[in-house]
Every structure is written in C-alpha cells, then in structure tokens.
Amino acid sequence: MKQFDSLAGKHLNRRQLLAGSAVLGGMLAAAGLTGCGGSANAAVQDIAFWHLLSGGDGIKMQAMISKANQGNPGFTVHPTVLAWGPPYYTKLAMASAGGRPPELAIMHASRVPGYAPGGLIDPWDMSLLAEHGVTPESFAPRIWDKSQQNGQVFSIALDSHPFVMFFNTDVAAKAGVLSANGQLQGVSSPREFLGMAREMQKVTKAHGLSFGYLGSGSQMWRLFYTLYKQHGVDMELTPGQPMQADRDAAVESLEFMASLFDDTVAAKSGDISTGIAEFARGSSGMLFSGVWELPTLKKAGLPVDAATIPPLYGTPASYADSHSFVLPRQLNDDDEKRRSVYKFVSDVLKGSLSWAEAGHIPAYQPIVKSQAYRELTPQIHYANAADIITYDPESWFSGSGSDWQTYFAENVQNVLLGRDKAADGWDAFVRRTNTLLFRPNPV
Template sequence: MTHGTAERAPDPGARGPSRRTMMQGTLGAGALVAAGSLSSCAGSIAGAATSGTLVRIWDLLGGSDGQIMGEIVDEVRVELPDISIDRTTLAWGAPYYTKLAMASTGGRAPEAAVMHLSRLIGYAPGGLLEPFDMDMLEQVGIRESDIPAALFERCLFQDEMYALPLDTHPFITFYNPAIAEPAGLLNPDGTLIEITSPDEFLDAGRAMADVTGAQGIAYGYLSDPAQAWRLFWGLYGQSGAEYDFTPGQDVGFDDGTAVELLEFMQSMLDGTVAAPNSDYGSAIANFTTEQAGLILSGVWEKTSLQGAFPDLGGSPVPVMFGTPAAFGDSHSYVLPRQLTPNPARREATYEVLGAILKQGLTWAGAGHIPSLIPVVESPEYQDLVPQSNYAQAAESIFLDPPVWFAGSGSDFQNRMCQAMQTALQGLGSARDSVDTMIREMNTFLATPAPA
C-alpha cells in the first residue's frame, strides 16, 4: 500500500467551488451539452406552474431521464395544487455545479436542486447547502430506514443529512438472452448465472464470442472521461482494499491490488472477450447489433437498450474479487443556502420532494434504482425486468472517494481514465499506469480546495 490506512472522514475544511470560477454552460431554453457517456443527464429549461407557494427546483436530467422526471413533476403538481413547481433543467457537467455554487453564494439559489451524491463533499463544508430536517422529512413520510444504509451514510456531513437521494445509478451488466442462453450463462429463470472470479468472467466472454462470431462483451472506454474509472473503481471496492484520500497528504492506495485489477482489464480486451479499442458509442452499437452478448455500462442505458431487445437482461457486475461492491452514484436533492429563508417555501419544498420520491416506480422506468426501500420491495417493482434483477446493487453502492475534487463529471475521473488508457490500449504496463494514477491522486490531494 502506498500510504495510510483505511478510508477516513474527509477534511472538514474542504470547501466547494469558487464563485470566481468561470461558468461554461449555456443556460437558455433548449440548451444541451454533450456529456460523454452520461448523455442522458444533459438538459434544457423546462416550464413551471404559475400559482401557489413557489418551489424552484434545478436539475440536470435530460433525454429519457428528463422526460420521465417531467411526467413525475406533472403528477406532483396535480397532487399538490397549492404549490407552484418551477422546474429548470440545466446542462450536465461542471457548468451546472458552477452555476449552483454561484447561485448559493449570490442569494439566487432555488429551493432545491439535484446533485450527484459523489459531489456533496465539495459543497456541504463550504456553507453552500443547508441540512435536511429529519423531523420534517418524517412528516412527509420519508424515514432514514427507508434508504439503503450504504447510500444514507454518504448523505451525511458532520452527522447531519445534506442530501436526499432520489436513486442509485450503478455501473452494471446488461445481456442479450438470445446470446447468453446458448452460451450456457443463464439460469432456468433467465437470470445470469453466478460468476465468482476473473477467470470465470473471461470464460463467459469467450463462450458468448463463440455464439456471436465476434466478441462476447462490449465495453467502451477509449477517450471516455469515466468508463475506465467506473469499472476499475468498482473492482477496487470488490477487492476490499483500503484507501485514504486525506487532503494535504499522500494517497493511501493499494498499488499492488490496483495493478492486479488493471491487468485483469487488459486481459479482457483481447479481441475475443472484448474489443481492444472500443469507445462508448461503438460498445453500444456492438451490443445492439448482436456482435456481443453482454455490455458493461450504466443503468441509464436501460431505456435505449431495451428498445433494441425487449427481453433485455440485467445484473450487477459479477463479484469477481471477493466483496460485493457496485460502482455508482446517486441523483440526490440538496437544499442550496438561502440568504433569506422563506418558511412557507421550505415547508412546501419538503412536500414536493417527498412526493417526487414516492413516484419511484415511475422513475424506475429510466433504469435507475429508486432510493426508497419500500418502493424497491413493492410487488410492482419486483415485476419490472430487468430492473428488479440488478436492484441489489444499491445495497453495496461504491461511490468515488469523499473528497472535493472527485465525483461524477469531475476532472479527477477524467485524469484517472487517461492514466489507465495507455495500459488498456496495450501501449504500456499496468504498473506504469498505476504509478501515473498515484501521481495524479497526490497532485489533487496537494491542491487546496477552491475558496
């Protein structure tokens, strides 16, 4: 291990982005930003009701996500006619978070906003957010026990709840039963057989390649700002290896385990198990044209993939390294700091957010796993396929390290992917790539959080 011991609490002195940071997004109606492999989170401006207590909500949900959320908000407007919901959808990525930080510091913040949970630690310590009142949440029917423990733990900062999760969206596997079944990889009920080691996973890929005549597994990582990290960090969680990302100190990171994991990823990209140089779009195309029987991707692709294969199967990434862990994140609601709090709007905000979360069955249509355990355990959700077959991934969700520079859409993820890409393309060793990753991690840790 390079340094340190187990994961520890983040530096309470870390703060969110500077209000001096340049905002890069266009905020007009219909504005869209391509966001690499999370294109479903891109967005535009949406409309609002015009009467009643005003609750303004910002989000970054575009594509099918945005359409389904629009349907949910319309249902909540009917359910709560005395509340006027103004939903604004902005461009996904760094510009969104910059805009949110500027609004909080400048007194122009909405009552609520969607934030990736992995980004919370960059905002809560700097006073940009306000904690949720657990009693008020209970009044609208939301309890701590309704949220998976692994998810709820990441919602806390200094023992207060700063995020209300809408979902989890893990990195999983989707599979085509027409290929997986003749490859001998399905149980009698159509679910994926248990795979418990790297060798078994590679064998499964070869078996599907025998059926397709091409590759067995579709995996797009080339020039992508997140895909290599998603697979690697999820496997790191499965290994049970320790890590310590304490700002101002060298990273605590099990470099031996990291090399082993990256070497496994290299072995997968042999042209038979998976294509050696595939980008995100090519992987989707190879899967949907039956050039591969299984794809490593995120739950957000469920809608498009099920359009190609109505009997689409899904499963968590197999536990190949001993410990259940699923890389993922969570769309979560936060309460941006209000310079002049309005009690009526705050009470209405809790009502609206509670009503949205209770529409989790509708939100599951986008592929995301609803955050509320009672929704996931309901007979209606259990009838959803493939969603119910990968829902257990939420119980072992493994987010980015809790530091201000990590999380969805971050330069940290991009730099980790760049470091790994050399090894994945066969242009360098796994050891050299891991050494580069560690140097990059230490550079980030040595950089003070923006004031």
C-alpha cells in the same frame, strides 16, 4: 409607477379615478394582496429546481414534477435543466455563492462532500420530512449513510444507479452459459469470466463483451473502482496527505481491464456509443454499463436481462452514485417556501416507481419493497446492488462528472490500449491525485 406620477397634482375626473383604482387593484392582486376576506397565502409559490437529467431521465423527471405540481395547488416547481458534468456543478456553486440559487437542486451524492463544508448547501430538517412520512428508515443503509456529513443530512437520495452487467439471454443460452433460472452461470474469478465471454463470442462471431471507454474517464473509473473494491480494499483521500490505496489491487484491476480488449472478448477500442450500439444489435453477449441504459436496450427489442458484475476478486461490490436532492443556501430564508420544497421532494420519492422504469433503483424503500417493483424485469434482478454499492472515495475533487475522473483517463487510457504498463499508469494517476490533495477546496 409612471402612470401614478402622471396623475399626481391634477384634478381627477371620474374616469381617471376609476382607471387609477383599477391599476392599483391589479398591482395589489399581482402581489398577492386582496381585499376583505383575502389572504397573502393564496398566492402560488414559484419554486426553482435545477437538475442535470436529460434524455429519457429528463422526460421521466418532468412527468414526476408535473404530477407533483398537479397535486399541490399551493406551489409550482419550475425546472431548469443544465449540462451534465463540470458545467453544472460550477454554475450551482456560483449561484449559491452569488446569492441567487434555486430553492432545490439535484446533485450526485458523491459531489456533496465538496459542497457541504463550504456552506453552499443547507442541511435537511428530517422532522419536516417526517411530517410527510419520509424518515431515515425509508432508505437503504448504504444510501442513508452517504446522505450525511459530520452528523448532518445534506442530501436526500432519489435513487442509486449502479454500474451493472447486461446480457443477451438468447446469446447466453446458445453459448451454454445460462442457468435454469434464466440468469448467467456464476463466475468467481477473472479466468472464469474470460472463459464465459469467449463462449459468447463463438455465438456472436464478433465479441463476447461490449465496453466502450475511449475519451470517457467516468466509464473507465466505474469499471475500475468496481473491480478495485471487489478486492476488499479501501481508498482514502485525506486533505494534506498522500493518497491511501492498495497499489497491488489497483494494478491487478487495470491489468484485467486491459486483458479484455483483445478483439475477441471485447473490441480493442471504442467509445460508449459504439459499445452500446454493438450490444444493441446483438454483436456481443454482454455489456458493462450503467442501469440508465436500460430503456435504450429495451427499445432495441433485445432479449435483455441484467445482474450485478460478478465478484471476480472475492468481495461483492458495485460502483454506483445517487441522484440526490440538495438545498442550496438561500440569501433570504422563506420558511413557507422551504416547507413546500419538502412536500415536493416527498411526493417525488413516493412516486419514484416511474423512475425505476428508467432503470434506476429507487432510494425510497417502500417503492423497492412493493409488488409493482418486484414485477419489473430486469430491474428486480439487480436490485441487490443497493446492498453492495460503493461510492467514490470522499474528497472535494472526486465524484461523478469530476475532473478527477478525467485525470484518471489521462493516465489510464493508454494502459487499456496496451501502450503503457498498468503500474506506470496507476503511479502517474496517484501523483496527479496527490497534487490535488495538497490544494485547498476552491468552493
């Protein structure tokens, strides 16, 4: 504006008039305002999108974003990648509360219950998604149920990413535990599983199973909750009430986990990285980890396959979470931009076969039912996990990357190291959880 002020009150010659007109025309064009025959709608919409996907997942997501941008000249999605875990969720909450959120964000489905009640995210209008062919029937039942809070849809899942069992087919064959169909022989009890692991250890001369857990509450919780839910029991976290859980099932699950770390079945101690590295170099026959590790294992050149963790306590169950799209609450609604967000999300869902290549199970069922997906191995061998996945018990403080999982580690790690009794570790975790249950949701 200073340039216009300098011309005010002066007699303008032709050159000055033309210069001033050029500046004004440039400003109008930048604002999306054109002359006769133009339209404000010709401006490209900028859509801010926050996510926490890094490494191989981040590369895949960027490719899907770029493809959607290329196919939709009316908008450009600009991603911002933030650190996984508490920092991400804290920044997202602060941005929403402060009136400067992105138009779209990724959240783990397990974290949505802590955000939806506080008005930090908006519900989805399924009629708008239906315009692009995305309906409730597009999702597996368990995934769709998880998307809702109090009868409203607050998240649209991109995937489910379960905790599974990878195995080295060469080691399994030499150990005599590989079936004719190329899958591991069925086991249905802790004793049978330990026996299978020990047969694999005879082949590797190191360990039968790799599972790194030190310093990782999320890693410990994923295995624990899988085993706990395989008992056919529930866990409830109701505000203002003590934690409701089956103590016997919890203690038995922790005792079995501790029994793994005998330096024969699995190493006595190790973190996630050392566990993955051990399996990748062929020093164990099996690995408990998330499906997102598949690209790393394939890159290592392993003869790798995968399956859901066998039901050792009678009930098929697999811990999982979902990367889900959410709509941060906007201070000023922009209907056209919001419609563009819906189009972008539908395009990403429909292009999620590439996401499946990274190991995740697409939430969009037309992809899962496609011939192209059926040809992905070992992905197709654990696709049944979508039917048995179990999310964290709902609470404002539970979920992936939460401090609650850190508290689990603080009370359980010494159990796995053989220093504390399983019952004592569990009881201490329950007391810590009960403290949280009597606190209000801070967001």
